[in-house]
Amino acid sequence: MATRLRGRPAHAPGPTFFAYTPNGRKLITVGLNGALRIFQHGSDDEPAVIDVVTDGHLAVAATNDFFVVGAEDGSVTRYSLLTNSMEQILVRCSLPVRDIALSRDGEWAAVASDELEVKVVSTRDMTQVMYLREQSRPVKHVSFDISGTMLAVSCTDGIVYMYSLSSAQPQLIKRVDGLVKALETDAEASAKIAWHPDGRAFAAPTATRDFQVVARSDWQRQKAFSGGHRADISAAAWSPNGALLVTAGIDKSLCLWETRSQRLLKTFEDVQHTILVIDWHPTDNVLSYTNNNGELFIREDFVPMDHTRHLKTALQPAPMNSDPLSELSGNAQKQIPNDVKSNGLRRNTEDDYLNDLLGPDAMSEDGAGFIEDDDGAGYAEERNRFGKRSAGTISGRPTKRHEVQSLWQPQTHDAFQPGSTPWKGNRRYMCLNLTGFVWTVNQETHHTVTVEFYDRQEHRDFHFTDPYKYDKACLNEKGALFSCPPSSGSQRRALLYYRPHETWTARTDWRTQLPAGEEVLSMSLSESCVVATTTAGYVRIYSLFGVPLKVYRQKSTPAVTCASWRDYVMTVGNGPVGGDGITRLLYTIENVKRDETYQSEDIVALPDGVDLRSVFFTEKGDPCIYGTDGVLLILLHWRASGQARWVPLLDTKTLDRLVSGKKEESYWPVAVANDRFHCIILKGGEEYPYFPRPLLSDFEFRIPVSASPSATGDEEDKDVTHQKSLEEQFLLSTLQHSLQQDLVDNTNATSTQKAEIPVMEREVDKVLLQLLASECREGEERGMKALELATLMRDRTGKMLEAAGKIAARFQRDILGDKIMQLAERRMVGLLDEDEM
Incomplete structure (x- = not known):
């Protein structure tokens, strides 16, 4: 007799719901009683319990740091996973909440209730709420797509409403009718949209008990999973890589499907109650589900051994009618062993051996499909460190496999546009800065471009249809700059387009075409000029009215990126090859108006294995770089040839919010302004906003001065922390003073800028006084260091040294006080000598 599968009693008998955290470490369950339970993955210990005053919890969604719960009383509450406590009520509904979905970055929560409208609320700022009101009946389910730009709303009228959330005002883009069944909001049957992990398609339960796949591009029905259930489907989930599907029915059935062939792999007969929520663990062969009896089931080794290979493959495409089976194989994106990727000699030897064995025709372009990369040896695809396919390949295969390949090629840094992101679905950002942001939508035949500003009192947002399909953009207070590549289907060449925001005459938009075969690699926009680096190795500089000011060949090529501020232009390109085979990045800074070069082909200070993420100027005009190691650097003494050096302003990996190790996040650089680093927080391993x-x-x-001391709360640790904080302040105030001094010495500085110099000097001396007091507090044996601190003071009036002497006297450091007074006397004599000279 088969052993009955036993679940974990999580809540009182009744509908029970759960959610995994994205990293899979925790699982949160909610139910009819007033307890929220937090299970640790892989642990048999009792779960953590959060007792709350509400009951009848009907929905839950989670990030790695917090989770959101919806209740029958209409409240939507955020709870912390770090403290296991309530943080805030995000929003209230007048009727029961039925479903909650979180965007992938955790920034927005979509709430479905028995009300007619859907609320999309910011999880950070509860005052930011978007309302979706196109549906005429209550909503049963909500579901974000992979990119977070689209929300699927399953209404009780049997229609799925697709909303675009890319702009400040949500837009209904499609009503999908006839896909899901009309259901009541409290029905056990499901109408929830399940987005496939590859983002190209979604699927939903139908009235005929099938699980139907629909293409996102044209809303046409594709493959379907049929014949597995005798009653309505109650829950479904794709495996993390999209290779498998699991569905459950109100007939107490549980089915495992293969995505590629829509074949039913196994039906589980041990389900005792209707499953309401089902989901895969993000990394392990574990499936969890909750039912209508208050139980949680965590099934380890859920996929049978005969089919576990499906879980080990890379991301698989959604089952579409137009996709051949060969493209859906598990070998499509196999990982290449390191020795094959790094050893070109081995690859040529294997190719030559196959040529000798099979003949050149078998390895030609026509016979390329003869060899399958089923052993992961690297025949099908080879990628360099920047994710690009090797030169001379089509779809990852060499165009002529029988030709002898070079044994070694240098690895160059790819060109990029600061502030832009890759495509996510059919959307991408072309520019993100403190002025605003520019984003575009691919409509296949054309693009639509939207420009939005943070200060809407100063500038008005605008939106236009883009037949040129611009791929780069810049935005500042003066105007917006766009560029597009040459068109392959026509004679149109690469184009630059500048659009000013406002003029005192008729608006003077202008466009200019680049010569044939030339394309823009990167560009920048300042208050006085337009800069573009091109594939021909040229740096092209225009005025804001389209007058060409300069054209010259860049020394370090291929070009990587550029930035500009007023009349200053900074270009970055690939330089000489290092011993590791990777090019070193070089930068040049010049003043276009004065025709002066300040730094020529100097090295961009990046450690091994770190790539350049962004280049920009501060609001005061100092160049900054940000690398993939999370370090922000500023260029000091860059106006003096040969004196420039890169100084770290911030190492984001040492931020207090990351020291505990509980947060998994990185930062997308935006700007440096007002003595702060402005960025976008990326959570869950994301690389782009x-x-x-x-x-x-x-x-x-x-x-970064030194490692942070352990936070034990001891007085000694507090003193060390305070000391390190003062040392950081001293270095930072010294750096800011140096930057301001360079500005005053090398430009036509204003009286305000000149007046900041003595103010900054006093700030440096104040920090030194605090450090001196700290040393005096430690005892007489620290007197030599205290005297050294006094010598670093910059004040020429003697007031700061006098204050230092008073500090020494307060702590009864008489010898130190005498030496400080002697130092003050010598400094005053030196000043008198300078005046006489």
């Missing part, structure tokens, strides 16, 4: 538009965050500068 995506839609809906995330909020800007900012951090104060912290020059």
Whole structure:
């Protein structure tokens, strides 16, 4: 007799719901009683319990740091996973909440209730709420797509409403009718949209008990999973890589399907109650589900051994009618062993051996399909460190496999446009900065471009149809700059387009075409000029009215990126090859108006294995770079040839919010302004911002001086922390003073800028006084260091040294006080001598 599968009693008998955290470490369950339970993955210990005053919890969604719960009383509450406590009520509905969905970055929560409208609320700022009101009946389910730019709303009228959330005002883009069944909001049957992990398609339960796949591009029905259930489907989930599907029915059935062939692999007969929520663990062969009896089931080794190979493959495409089976194989994106990727000699030897064995025709372009990359040896695809396919390949295969390949090629840094992101679905950002942001939508035949500003009192947002399909953009207070590549289907060449925001005459938009075969690699826009680096190796500089000011060949090629501020232009390109076979990045800074070069082909200071993420100027005009190691650097003494050096302003990996190790996040650089680093927080391993538009965050500068002491609460640790903080302040204030001094010495500085110099000097001396007091507090044996601190003071009036002497006297450091007074006397004599000279 088969052993009955036993679940974990999580809540009182009744509908029970759960959610995994994205990293899979925790699982949160909610039910009819007033307890929220947090299970640790892989642990048999009792779950953590959060007791709340509400009951009748009907929905839950989670990030790695917090989770959101919807209740029958209409409340939607956020709870912390770090403290296991309630944080805030995000929104209230007048009727029961039925479903909650979180965008992938955790910034937005979509709430479905028995009300007619759907609320999309910011999880950071509860005052930011978007309302979806196109549906005429209550909504049963909501579901974000992979990119977070689209929300699927399953209404009780049997229609799925597709909303775009890319702009401030949500837009209904499609009503999908006849896909799901009309259901009541409390029905056990499901109408929830399940987006396939590859983002190209979604699927939903139908009235005929099938699980139907629909293409996102044209809303046409594709493959279907049929014949597995005798009653309505109650829950479904794709495996993390999209290779498998699991569905459950109100007939207490549980089915495992293969995505590629829609074949039913196994039906599980041990389900005792109707499953309401089902989901895969993000990394392990574990399936969890909750039912209508208050139980949680965590099934380890859920996929039978005969089919576990499906879980080990890379991301698989959604089952579409137009996709051949060969493209859906598990070998489509196999990982290449390191020795094959790094050893070109081995690859040529294998090719030559196959040529000798099979003949050259078998390895030609016509016979390329003869050899399948089923052993992962690297025949099908080889990628370099930047993710690009090797030169001379089509779809990852060499165009002529019988030709002898070079044994070694240098690896260059790819060109990029600061502030832009890759495509996510059919959307991408072309520009993100403190002025605003520019994003585009691919409509196949054309693009639509939207420009939005943070200060809407100063500038008005605008939107236009883009037949040129612009791929790069810049935005500032003066105007917007766009560029597009040459068209392959026509004679149109690469184009630059500048659009000013406002003029005192008729608006003077202008366009200019580049010569044939030339394309823009990167571009920048300042208050006085337009700069573009091109594939021909040229740097092209125009005035804001389209007058060509300069054209010259860049020394370090291929070009990587550029930035500009007023009349200053900074270009970055690939330079000489290092011993590791990777090119070193070089930068040049010049003043276009004065025709002066300040730094020529100097090295961009990046450690091994770190790539350049962004280049920009501060609001005061100092160049900054940000690398993939999360370090922000500023260029000091860059106006003096040969004196420039890169100084770290902030190492984001040492931020207090990351020291505990509980947060998994990185930062997308936006700007340096007002002595702060402005960025976008990326959570869950994301590399780029995506839609809906995330909020800007900012951090104060912290020059990395030393490792942070352990936070034990001891007085000794507090003293060390205070000491290190003062040392960081000293370095930072010294750096800011140097930058301001360079500005005053090398430009026509204003009286305000000149007046800031003595103010900054006093700030440096104040920090030194605090450090001196700290040393005096430690005892007489620290007197030599205290005297050294006094010698670093910059004040020429003697007031700061006098204050230092008073500090020494307060702590009864008489010898130190005498030496400080002697130092003050010598400094005053030196000043008198300078005046006489």
